[in-house]
Amino acid sequence: MVKIVKRLFFLYLVGLTFLFGSNLRDQTEALVKKIPFASKTQNIQICHNLKNLYISSIVAEDKQNLKTVLKGLIQCSKRLSLDTKEYEQELYELSPKPKTSTKITSIAIQDSTLILTFNKNIQSKDIIFFELNDKNRYKDIYDIKANLPDTYKRLSLKGVDEIKIAQNRYEKTRLVLQNKTPIDSKSYIKANKLFIKIRYKAKPKQTYTPKPIIKTTKNSIFASSKTIVIDPGHGGKDPGAIGYKKYEEKDSVLKIAQYLKKELQKRGYRVYLTRYKDQFVSLHDRTSLANRKNADLFLSIHANAAPKKSYLSMKGVETFFLSPAKTDKAKAIAAKENASVITNMNAISKDTLLSFLNRTRIIQSNKLAIDIQSGILSSVRKKYDSVIDGGVREAPFWVLVGAQMPAILIEIGYITNPTEAQRLFNPFYQRVLAKGIANGIDNYFIKNQ
Numbered sequence: 001m002v003k004i005v006k007r008l009f010f011l012y013l014v015g016l017t018f019l020f021g022s023n024l025r026d027q028t029e030a031l032v033k034k035i036p037f038a039s040k041t042q043n044i045q046i047c048h049n050l051k052n053l054y055i056s057s058i059v060a061e062d063k064q065n066l067k068t069v070l071k072g073l074i075q076c077s078k079r080l081s082l083d084t085k086e087y088e089q090e091l092y093e094l095s096p097k098p099k100t101s102t103k104i105t106s107i108a109i110q111d112s113t114l115i116l117t118f119n120k121n122i123q124s125k126d127i128i129f130f131e132l133n134d135k136n137r138y139k140d141i142y143d144i145k146a147n148l149p150d151t152y153k154r155l156s157l158k159g160v161d162e163i164k165i166a167q168n169r170y171e172k173t174r175l176v177l178q179n180k181t182p183i184d185s186k187s188y189i190k191a192n193k194l195f196i197k198i199r200y201k202a203k204p205k206q207t208y209t210p211k212p213i214i215k216t217t218k219n220s221i222f223a224s225s226k227t228i229v230i231d232p233g234h235g236g237k238d239p240g241a242i243g244y245k246k247y248e249e250k251d252s253v254l255k256i257a258q259y260l261k262k263e264l265q266k267r268g269y270r271v272y273l274t275r276y277k278d279q280f281v282s283l284h285d286r287t288s289l290a291n292r293k294n295a296d297l298f299l300s301i302h303a304n305a306a307p308k309k310s311y312l313s314m315k316g317v318e319t320f321f322l323s324p325a326k327t328d329k330a331k332a333i334a335a336k337e338n339a340s341v342i343t344n345m346n347a348i349s350k351d352t353l354l355s356f357l358n359r360t361r362i363i364q365s366n367k368l369a370i371d372i373q374s375g376i377l378s379s380v381r382k383k384y385d386s387v388i389d390g391g392v393r394e395a396p397f398w399v400l401v402g403a404q405m406p407a408i409l410i411e412i413g414y415i416t417n418p419t420e421a422q423r424l425f426n427p428f429y430q431r432v433l434a435k436g437i438a439n440g441i442d443n444y445f446i447k448n449q
């Protein structure tokens, strides 16, 4: 019975479009009110629409509405004899309850290392590192998710002009190391201790002032613990889209993936490609590599193609995350990218797709897509101001179905458009694009540790 309902539910997921218009809270309230009087079919639809509102509430950071949505989801799922455990758990987690806060209990200095001790074990996600450098003033900043019960006025460390530490708000303490010359600080965590090591370089006795080195990489504290799988689309017997001057999608996306790999490795990430050369790889093998490597992110890179009559007009960068397609255009693009898998489509059951539509993963994928899309645009537009923002969209790409981590698919441009096709094969543009994607990934991790 549950299976039949699930199947029905799946059909509705794919078939339904959702009416937008009034605001989030009104929409939610109106839907929840209908549940007790709705037929089974109507309740399936209500459940589906509530799932969309769930994502919208998270994106809008509307916790209050999220609670209403969850209550509604529990109600309509119960009426469909569907499992409500996950929703109940989440609702419980949303309600405020006392917890022990993280505290910095002491700060010590040993040789060239600052040692912060906490009342409990900390993780890399509790610390965000960034630099603020301008002429003659270099700052290494650590934002620490902890309270600072004591004041520390005189902290001094060789190689650093000034050290400031203060609590900004609840569980947010900022440590600033400031210097007239670039600071070389490295940090690591061991259980309940954060170590910040300064590499002190004695000033050279020279009369001229050395040029300040402006570090461009964010030296992400988290990068070394993150694994990213990049999937250059198509390959081997499957050329992907064939565009202007018979350029093939598989070649451009491989080059970009290779540049992206280099760029990410430079920033400290662990990176794997699903193919390193012109070779056919099944869709299943692409995501299973990501699952096997326990990847934190899965990025599939593709180039788009337009129908002949739109060769000149259709262009732009689009980033997709997996979800039932909302628009005809997204469905059409998904159908094209899915074509090479039609044969093993049966291997992916509808239940697998249904379970992929796990809320947390959709939301994370949506957030990742937003950061990557804006990373790409701000990078490429520095040199090519005409690049069009095709936006972040939802679509049912099969290549993303099997991934157990946030997964997105980037359509880097239209290979059928003469200008874009030439760029997609231009090594300079490929590098700028790769940098943009990497910036997007950095931003995603900074915000979603």
Ligand SMILES: [Zn+2]
Binding pocket: 233, 234, 240, 241, 249, 301, 302, 303, 337
């Ligand atoms: Zn493709």
